[in-house]
Amino acid sequence: MDKILEVRGLSKIFGKGCPQCFESTGPEFDTNICPHCGSVVAAHDLSFDLYKGEILGIMGESGSGKSTAVKNLYFDQMPTHGEAIFFDDDRQWDLFKLNAAERRWLRNHRYGMVYQNPNLGLNFGISSGGNIAERLLMSGLAHYGQIRERARELLRRTEVMIERMDEKPGAFSGGMQQRVQIAKALATQPPLLYLDEVTTGLDLSVQAAILDLILEIQRELNTAMIVVTHDLGVVRLLTSRVLVMKYGRVIESGLTDQILEDPQHPYTQRLVASAL
Amino acid sequence: MLQPILEVEGFNKTFINHAQGTIIPSSNDVNFKVFPGRLTALIGPTGTGKSSVLKGVYRSYLPSAGRIVFRTAAGTQIDLAQASEHQILDLRREEIGFVTQFLYCLPRRGAQDVVAEPLLKRGMDQSEARTQACALLDALNVPERLWSVPPATFSGGEKQRVNLARGLISRPRLLLLDEPTASLDPLTTDRVIQQLDGLKAHGVAMLAIFHHPELVERIADDVVTLKPPVAA
Numbered sequence: 001m002d003k004i005l006e007v008r009g010l011s012k013i014f015g016k017g018c019p020q021c022f023e024s025t026g027p028e029f030d031t032n033i034c035p036h037c038g039s040v041v042a043a044h045d046l047s048f049d050l051y052k053g054e055i056l057g058i059m060g061e062s063g064s065g066k067s068t069a070v071k072n073l074y075f076d077q078m079p080t081h082g083e084a085i086f087f088d089d090d091r092q093w094d095l096f097k098l099n100a101a102e103r104r105w106l107r108n109h110r111y112g113m114v115y116q117n118p119n120l121g122l123n124f125g126i127s128s129g130g131n132i133a134e135r136l137l138m139s140g141l142a143h144y145g146q147i148r149e150r151a152r153e154l155l156r157r158t159e160v161m162i163e164r165m166d167e168k169p170g171a172f173s174g175g176m177q178q179r180v181q182i183a184k185a186l187a188t189q190p191p192l193l194y195l196d197e198v199t200t201g202l203d204l205s206v207q208a209a210i211l212d213l214i215l216e217i218q219r220e221l222n223t224a225m226i227v228v229t230h231d232l233g234v235v236r237l238l239t240s241r242v243l244v245m246k247y248g249r250v251i252e253s254g255l256t257d258q259i260l261e262d263p264q265h266p267y268t269q270r271l272v273a274s275a276l
Numbered sequence: 277m278l279q280p281i282l283e284v285e286g287f288n289k290t291f292i293n294h295a296q297g298t299i300i301p302s303s304n305d306v307n308f309k310v311f312p313g314r315l316t317a318l319i320g321p322t323g324t325g326k327s328s329v330l331k332g333v334y335r336s337y338l339p340s341a342g343r344i345v346f347r348t349a350a351g352t353q354i355d356l357a358q359a360s361e362h363q364i365l366d367l368r369r370e371e372i373g374f375v376t377q378f379l380y381c382l383p384r385r386g387a388q389d390v391v392a393e394p395l396l397k398r399g400m401d402q403s404e405a406r407t408q409a410c411a412l413l414d415a416l417n418v419p420e421r422l423w424s425v426p427p428a429t430f431s432g433g434e435k436q437r438v439n440l441a442r443g444l445i446s447r448p449r450l451l452l453l454d455e456p457t458a459s460l461d462p463l464t465t466d467r468v469i470q471q472l473d474g475l476k477a478h479g480v481a482m483l484a485i486f487h488h489p490e491l492v493e494r495i496a497d498d499v500v501t502l503k504p505p506v507a508a
Binding site: 054205208211212237254255258269273 | 361
């Protein structure tokens with residue numbers, strides 16, 4: 001298997017930061033707020049590898065920093081420290097040293113992103129089909145008929161009713177909006193997909209259908225994914241490896257079944273023991 | 277002289293429960309070998325760490341001490357206790373299977389697709405994988421009307437057969453079985469034994485725990501007796 005992503009020492013501080021930020025926050029201090037300068041250490045020293053076609057989970061409670069890694073890798077935020085290499089077919093991208101045009105190109109051509117909140121991933125002012133068309137246009141496809149056909153195909157694949165593709169996402173249920181978001185994220189067949197709490201807040205039956213869809217896509221397209229979730233069920237069903245985060249730190253990582261059945265860290269043990 | 281596919285030396289598993297501040301010894305100084313085409317049964321009373329050994333080999337438990345040397349199809353030796361996560365994932369996909377007591381699967385997927393999954397992961401074409409899955413479900417006495425139904429609503433015995441089928445279908449070189457017949461009737465148990473005998477004939481090595489001692493007598497080629505762990 002080949003590596004698609006390598007993250008080393010990723011840290012993110014909100015606030016001005018000070019030399020004591022890292023040494024005075026973390027699980028052993030029971031906080032991620034620096035007592036000296038009041039900055040929030042959202043992530044510290046995150047390192048991991050992702051292989052092609054693999055699904056990696058990042059789990060933790062809200063505020064643990066689990067979304068931070070994804071936000072930085074997707075360029076929604078810029079890290080305070082750290083390095084990340086994306087291994088493309090013919091070149092390596094040093095992610096945190098790219099200019100705006102390069103970042104945009106990666107987002108349009110190599111990445112897919114599905115947010116918990118469809119408002120972030122979809123344009124609610126245009127139709128669902130239009131959302132997908134927009135992404136195809138940005139990636140360079142220009143033929144109207146081809147775009148329309150590809151959008152139709154993607155919506156069919158994600159089980160969105162084709163006869164509703166000209167409606168705006170606001171007219172859809174939450175589960176349906178999430179499917180449109182997934183269709184949009186997949187439009188360019190990206191080798192890397194980020195999923196941030198994508199099933200949170202949905203009905204159980206809708207959750208199951210979305211998880212099923214994600215796994216089918218992973219198998220068909222061999223898409224590598226980073227799945228951010230607080231839900232142990234999602235972790236068990238989707239991921240093969242998982243990082244456990246608390247107060248901005250990875251406190252434990254390993255094979256998913258091992259983390260869930262034989263957790264080593266006291267926090268992970270408590271998390272697993274308290275699962276319904 | 278047949279070479280072992282698996283050599284376990286000085287395996288030890290101890291659980292540390294931080295919330296309760298307790299140390300629970302589970303397996304202590306376990307030593308044995310498993311050979312191709314033979315079934316090794318782990319026996320011993322409850323609490324002697326039989327499941328811990330299986331999970332340690334599969335690495336769903338982290339071994340506390342010892343070596344678990346696996347001989348790969350390529351002829352190399354890997355200590356499973358020390359292998360990287362990706363090495364373990366590769367071996368699970370290609371060479372080492374595990375039939376656990378519980379069936380974890382996606383809620384919406386029919387039994388035949390649950391069973392076909394290991395073949396799809398290896399890159400087999402969907403219709404071919406499904407055909408093989410149905411044949412195996414049939415051999416394990418799962419009625420045809422259930423093949424397309426998601427197993428969530430199945431009885432314990434039906435779920436167990438689906439789980440078995442999923443474990444057996446890819447014919448791994450080493451198959452771990454944790455009480456695979458615990459909730460099956462005698463007729464179905466016979467069917468399972470036929471399947472396991474078939475796997476032996478194909479050279480599959482098996483390491484198993486059986487609920488019923490008479491099954492050990494019927495199918496095991498080698499027996500390893502585990503002793504209660506020494507309290508810490």
